[in-house]
Amino acid sequence: MQTLIKRPQNGLHGRLTVPGDKSISHRGLIFGAISTGTTRLTNFLPAEDCLSTLTALQQLGVKIDRHETTVTVHGVGLHGLTAPTQPLDMGNAGTATRLLAGLLAGQAFDSTLVGDDSLSQRPMQRVQQPLAQMGAKLDLTAGHLPMRIHGRALQSATIKMAVASAQVKSALILAALQAPTASTIIEQLPTRDHTERLLTAFGGQLNTAADGRTITVQPQPHLTGKTVTVPGDMSSAAFFMTAASIVPGSQITLPQVGLNPTRTGLLQVLQRMGGDVTVTPQASVGEPLGTVTVKAATLKPIDLGADDIPAVIDELPLVALLAATATGVSHITGASELRVKETDRIATIVAELKKLGVQITEQPDGFTIDGRPAWQVKTATFDSHGDHRIGMMMAIAGLRLTQPTTLAHAEAINISYPGFFTDLQQLCPTKEALA
Numbered sequence: 001m002q003t004l005i006k007r008p009q010n011g012l013h014g015r016l017t018v019p020g021d022k023s024i025s026h027r028g029l030i031f032g033a034i035s036t037g038t039t040r041l042t043n044f045l046p047a048e049d050c051l052s053t054l055t056a057l058q059q060l061g062v063k064i065d066r067h068e069t070t071v072t073v074h075g076v077g078l079h080g081l082t083a084p085t086q087p088l089d090m091g092n093a094g095t096a097t098r099l100l101a102g103l104l105a106g107q108a109f110d111s112t113l114v115g116d117d118s119l120s121q122r123p124m125q126r127v128q129q130p131l132a133q134m135g136a137k138l139d140l141t142a143g144h145l146p147m148r149i150h151g152r153a154l155q156s157a158t159i160k161m162a163v164a165s166a167q168v169k170s171a172l173i174l175a176a177l178q179a180p181t182a183s184t185i186i187e188q189l190p191t192r193d194h195t196e197r198l199l200t201a202f203g204g205q206l207n208t209a210a211d212g213r214t215i216t217v218q219p220q221p222h223l224t225g226k227t228v229t230v231p232g233d234m235s236s237a238a239f240f241m242t243a244a245s246i247v248p249g250s251q252i253t254l255p256q257v258g259l260n261p262t263r264t265g266l267l268q269v270l271q272r273m274g275g276d277v278t279v280t281p282q283a284s285v286g287e288p289l290g291t292v293t294v295k296a297a298t299l300k301p302i303d304l305g306a307d308d309i310p311a312v313i314d315e316l317p318l319v320a321l322l323a324a325t326a327t328g329v330s331h332i333t334g335a336s337e338l339r340v341k342e343t344d345r346i347a348t349i350v351a352e353l354k355k356l357g358v359q360i361t362e363q364p365d366g367f368t369i370d371g372r373p374a375w376q377v378k379t380a381t382f383d384s385h386g387d388h389r390i391g392m393m394m395a396i397a398g399l400r401l402t403q404p405t406t407l408a409h410a411e412a413i414n415i416s417y418p419g420f421f422t423d424l425q426q427l428c429p430t431k432e433a434l435a
């Protein structure tokens with residue numbers, strides 16, 4: 001699928017409520033499934049990735065009803081899942097795969113996880129090896145999917161994580177719930193803590209030490225279904241925050257965006273770059289929430305290192321785009337995790353931004369960008385490479401160009417944001433942005 005993008009002459013304007021958070025939608029389904037009683041998720045994200053989790057849980061014997069963005073999960077309890085009759089297809093969803101690996105490792109049946117071509121190239125030893133310390137047996141195919149999970153009784157453990165990954169941490173937490181005694185998980189760097197927050201909300205017990213990296217999980221909780229309102233996805237809001245910052249004349253307001261501090265790295269990046277961003281928190285239960293207002297601004301370059309990365313991991317394509325418009329050199333390092341996302345994002349960011357004439361140099365663990373406000377565009381035919389976030393990043397880049405641009409493989413955007421182009425159009429009041 002190709003999509004044609006045109007420049008909005010007067011910038012982006014208006015108010016947009018972005019769809020629900022992807023990470024929290026996955027986790028809401030999983031915690032609903034392993035609780036007893038009914039869980040109701042409102043503002044659930046009905047994107048391909050989360051629907052992979054929903055379907056997999058149904059194949060594990062959980063009754064789930066969905067009406068658009070409202071989902072009802074009839075929980076079966078931590079030990080109530082049943083053996084699937086066929087391999088569980090995770091599609092493109094890395095989060096679903098890693099989290100379900102941790103959950104299924106401790107169940108009383110075997111299961112198999114498969115995925116699409118991209119997911120089948122992503123590393124799975126990162127869950128296999130630490131889960132093995134709890135006695136789990138996961139057979140991989142040369143380190144990748146298909147993954148055969150031999151469900152068995154798990155032991156508790158103290159595990160030092162080798163990568164800064166919320167997916168791996170969450171897999172370990174879900175496994176630790178099934179051990180007989182408490183387990184401790186030590187992160188390299190703090191990563192998104194939605195699993196910890198939701199586990200606590202559903203009645204589980206877990207303690208995060210003052211260092212923010214040492215998590216002790218109490219096993220065998222009795223989890224009870226509840227109502228969860230999923231906040232707007234900061235990672236989706238980030239595309240419009242970036243667009244408003246770099247398209248002259250823009251001013252937009254994004255209400256009800258999730259403001260979990262483990263996810264708000266892009267807000268800090270924009271502030272450090274001289275962006276015009278206002279954040280108004282609002283009262284909320286569980287996850288912090290608020291309104292973000294962004295106006296166009298002249299940006300400065302930025303340097304980011306390993307400690308900065310987890311809170312902005314999914315927004316690094318946008319950091320690259322912001323840096324490409326800022327006069328001067330930006331350095332992004334400590335981001336080698338980008339190499340194992342839906343694509344090798346260091347390679348795909350560099351390949352796509354070079355089409356705009358951006359001076360970007362690939363580094364083993366990031367990139368260096370010598371930015372400037374006006375680019376010497378080489379070609380206006382972009383490609384998502386099958387990666388939703390690369391596709392949306394280039395759609396936003398296209399808004400700055402005087403010529404119309406096309407985006408190949410735009411359908412990849414459905415993985416996390418099926419309504420992306422409709423929502424973008426809503427912020428372009430003169431309706432000239434998209435065709």
Ligand code: S3P
Nearest residue numbers: 023095164165166167168313314
């Ligand atoms: C996610 C964690 C991150 C992020 C992904 C979603 C999650 O991955 O990139 O999009 O929901 O836990 P890692 O934890 O592997 O960095």
